[in-house]
């Protein structure tokens with residue numbers, strides 16, 4: 001009895017997640033052109049935040065609907081002795097839901113495994129050094145490959161190859177490190193993990209490649225802006241550092257969870273051109289306290305709204321779930 005009760009709940013959760021993620025994802029995909037046009041008019045950091053939020057919103061709504069509505073309404077209002085069977089439509093949707101969740105877990109597992117493999121190899125072959133102006137030690141690897149990357153999702157650290165260290169001038173190295181530290185402050189590697197975790201609206205169909213590509217581009221521009229701080233001389237030095245590293249040859253392949261100075265940036269010439277020709281807008285320093293205050297206020301407002309409407313909402317959700325089960 002408990003097994004069937006749990007199985008019905010699992011099917012409902014997967015089916016509900018699939019439906020909400022697909023509906024919100026298709027809506028986002030439909031609106032993505034407008035979002036990209038809007039992002040072009042914004043400062044790079046704001047544009048990157050907008051595109052990231054749009055990309056993970058369907059996944060967040062799907063997960064939120066399951067955790068905040070589907071599970072409580074089922075546990076509260078569905079009698080354990082119920083002998084309702086799972087309908088074919090619900091089963092099919094649950095299988096699609098399982099497929100998208102499995103795809104997400106698989107992508108994350110592969111990227112994490114690659115990240116751990118690279119990190120271990122660098123730790124073994126490199127040595128830890130405190131670079132000038134840095135608060136934490138970087139791993140210096142004795143490699144000819146041009147490598148200057150921020151690695152790690154939760155415990156972030158810099159990995160720099162000896163050849164990059166010896167090729168860049170002191171100012172160029174300082175700016176390149178500032179660029180990577182801007183990625184560190186905005187937690188871009190963690191955002192990359194969420195991008196992998198967030199499934200496409202329909203399994204096996206690419207849904208958000210343009211949003212993700214533009215997010216990566218705006219993240220690079222934002223890190224550039226935060227490194228140069230509106231100073232054209234610093235912009236020139238950073239552009240020279242990027243070009244110098246890019247000309248050292250093919251960068252080593254990295255995990256999707258790593259952020260490097262040049263690798264993976266398919267629009268390097270546009271980025272350098274922007275640094276050379278456009279006066280970068282002075283970037284406001286990131287204010288974690290402000291972000292925390294806005295996030296907490298939103299969280300409290302949503303919690304109050306959900307609590308006020310809780311019983312009525314749960315009964316409506318339960319009626320919908322009953323329809324879905326048939």
Ligand SMILES: [Zn+2]
Nearest residue numbers: 220223260261
């Ligand atoms: Zn970067």
